[in-house]
Structure formats: C-alpha cells, structure tokens
Amino acid sequence: MPAGRANSFDKAKAVFRMAGRIAVGKPIILNLNLYTTRLCNQQCPMCNAELDVNGGPSITLDDFKLYLDRLKSYAIPSITFSGGEPTIAPELPEIIDYAAKRFPFRMGIVSNFYGRNDRFRRSIDACLKHNLNIGCSFDGFGEVADKQRGARNVSEIVTENLKWVTARKKELGSRAPLVMNTVISDTNLHQVMEIIQFSKKLG
Numbered sequence: 001m002p003a004g005r006a007n008s009f010d011k012a013k014a015v016f017r018m019a020g021r022i023a024v025g026k027p028i029i030l031n032l033n034l035y036t037t038r039l040c041n042q043q044c045p046m047c048n049a050e051l052d053v054n055g056g057p058s059i060t061l062d063d064f065k066l067y068l069d070r071l072k073s074y075a076i077p078s079i080t081f082s083g084g085e086p087t088i089a090p091e092l093p094e095i096i097d098y099a100a101k102r103f104p105f106r107m108g109i110v111s112n113f114y115g116r117n118d119r120f121r122r123s124i125d126a127c128l129k130h131n132l133n134i135g136c137s138f139d140g141f142g143e144v145a146d147k148q149r150g151a152r153n154v155s156e157i158v159t160e161n162l163k164w165v166t167a168r169k170k171e172l173g174s175r176a177p178l179v180m181n182t183v184i185s186d187t188n189l190h191q192v193m194e195i196i197q198f199s200k201k202l203g
Contacts, residue, residue, distance in 0.1 A: 010104040017075035031106075032071070032079045034059070036089035041114050043150030046183055051084060058089035061098060068102060078106035081132075086123070087115050093126040100130040108133035110181075113161040114151060124165055128174035135179045136162065138195060140188035148187050159198075166202055178202075 018028050037058035040051050079099055086092060086109055099107060109127055113136045127134050138158055139145055145154040162180075169176060180199050184192060 011077075014075055014077045014104045018077065021075070027074075029071070029074045029076045030078065032076045032103075034064075034067075034079060034081050035083055036081055036086040036092055036095070037084040039088045040084045040112075041088065041151065042085070042112050042154070044148065044183075045150060046185070049082075049084060059091070059095065061091045061094045064095045064098065077104055079103045079108070081107075081109040085112055085114070087111055087120045089123075090119060092119075092123045096123070096126040096130055096132070106133065107131075108135065110135040110137075112137045112149065113158045113165075114149070114154060115161065116157055120161070121164075124161075125168070125172075128165070128169055128172050128176050131174060131176045133177050133179065134165070135181050136165075137183070138162070138180045138198075139183050140191045140195065144188050144191055148183065148185065162202055 021028050035049075038050060038052035038056050039058065040047075040049070043051075081092065081096070083089075089095070096107070107130060109123075109132050111124075111134070115121075124134070136158070137149070138155075139148040141155045145158075146152055148154075165178065168174075169178065180195075180202075182188075182192070182195055188195075
C-alpha cells in the first residue's frame with residue numbers, strides 16, 4: 001500500500017463510525033481544518049485569516065496528538081493543513097507523518113509556496129510522500145504578484161518552488177494532486193491568461 005493511503009478496511013471502518021454517530025443523532029465532522037500557525041510570510045490585502053503579525057506559536061506534534069485524542073470519537077475522515085502559512089510550523093513534516101495513519105480519506109495542504117528554506121522543502125516532501133492534495137497560491141507575475149500578495153519577488157520564488165515540486169513529485173513517484181489557486185482582482189486581471197498558460201506549461 002502506498003504511503004499515506006489508507007486501505008479499504010480503514011475507509012470502511014471510518015464510514016461505519018460516522019454512520020453510527022448519525023444514527024444516534026450525534027454531530028459529524030467531515031474535514032478538520034488545522035491552522036498550524038497564525039504566522040505568515042506574506043501580507044495579502046484580501047486575506048481573511050487571523051494572522052499574528054507580532055509572532056506567535058506554531059502547533060507541535062505533541063499538541064496535534066492531544067487534539068486528535070480529544071476529537072477521536074468524531075472519526076474525522078479528512079484533514080486540511082492551513083494557517084497562516086502552514087510550512088512555517090517547524091514540526092509540520094512530523095505532524096503530516098503522524099496524520100497519515102489517522103485520516104483515511106483525504107489529506108490536503110494550502111500553501112503560498114513562498115518559502116526558500118529547508119523547512120519548506122521538508123514539509124512539501126512529506127506532502128508528496130503521503131500523496132496530499134497540494135494547493136498553491138499563484139496570483140501573477142512581477143510587481144503585480146508582489147502587490148497582490150504583499151511581499152517581494154513573489155512570482156520568482158513561487159515559480160522556482162513550483163518547478164522544484166513538479167520535478168520532485170516525478171522523482172518520488174508521488175500521486176499528490178497539485179492545484180494552482182489564483183485570486184483574481186483588478187490588480188491581476190490582465191495576467192489571467194498568462195497565468196493559465198503558465199499552469200499548462202507546468203502540467
């Protein structure tokens with residue numbers, strides 16, 4: 001069985017537990033959206049996340065284990081890692097490894113791909129290893145992207161990472177779906193077709 005993929009028995013067991021909760025009138029949770037941190041390396045003007053601009057903690061593996069233990073009775077079938085920027089959390093790779101054994105239907109991550117360090121690459125490697133659905137933000141090129149994302153050299157850094165993760169996915173034989181998300185506004189509307197062509201080029 002490929003890493004990070006639950007077998008049919010695990011999936012059937014999760015469905016049975018959810019059905020049991022529904023049958024007795026208890027609430028169910030289909031997806032756990034885990035904010036790994038409220039820190040972010042971008043300041044997007046359209047962001048609706050509650051960011052902590054003065055610094056703050058990131059979730060640890062021990063925290064994560066505690067949360068899952070408290071939520072155990074819900075038999076949650078899927079999880080999405082978000083934030084802030086989830087790859088800022090130092091223990092995210094270990095958290096993903098641990099989560100892979102506990103979420104039989106789906107795991108995903110939403111990242112801005114604006115990292116240029118080992119921590120970012122370790123996190124994405126863990127995502128590829130466990131076949132997470134990887135959502136990446138890409139809102140344009142040059143100064144347009146910088147304005148849209150509230151950071152510098154955004155398209156250069158994100159393009160570099162998109163090319164790296166595309167190659168790394170092939171190298172690992174990963175089945176992780178890669179999705180490029182674009183927030184369209186007056187700022188980048190004239191670049192939308194160029195963004196689509198760029199996405200096609202990456203495959």
